[in-house]
Amino acid sequence: MAKSKSEMGTDEKKPNKRRLVASALETLGDVGPRVIQQHIMESSSVDISLQMISSYKSQILKGKKAGKRTNTPRTSSSNSNTSSNPVSAARGTVDMADLLAVKALVDRMGANQLESLIHALAK
Numbered sequence: 001m002a003k004s005k006s007e008m009g010t011d012e013k014k015p016n017k018r019r020l021v022a023s024a025l026e027t028l029g030d031v032g033p034r035v036i037q038q039h040i041m042e043s044s045s046v047d048i049s050l051q052m053i054s055s056y057k058s059q060i061l062k063g064k065k066a067g068k069r070t071n072t073p074r075t076s077s078s079n080s081n082t083s084s085n086p087v088s089a090a091r092g093t094v095d096m097a098d099l100l101a102v103k104a105l106v107d108r109m110g111a112n113q114l115e116s117l118i119h120a121l122a123k
Contacts, residue, residue, distance in 0.1 A: 017048050021056040033057065 024036045024043075033053040039044055105114050
């Protein structure tokens with residue numbers, strides 16, 4: 001009969017690789033997979049492939065970003081057509097009326113002059 005793992009003497013608990021990557025990210029910040037791999041090898045003597053580190057890293061960082069989401073209410077379609085709507089301005093949306101106004105300015109002033117004007121107003 002085959003021996004179980006505990007009978008073979010390999011009952012050591014293996015470290016959780018995802019937790020090692022998460023710990024390295026907390027320690028080092030948002031760094032590349034090679035830096036994380038070197039840190040984990042030095043601190044835990046565990047070899048994790050760069051592809052696995054990259055995968056764990058994206059999952060961990062995506063989970064952190066998902067927690068920061070806020071549920072902002074949508075505006076009604078009648079409000080979104082006015083360019084003076086403070087909600088659409090705060091969200092950075094552009095209405096068709098805004099696009100047509102910019103197109104008219106480009107036609108009247110030229111793209112280079114309009115770009116210069118935008119840079120002057122942005123300061």
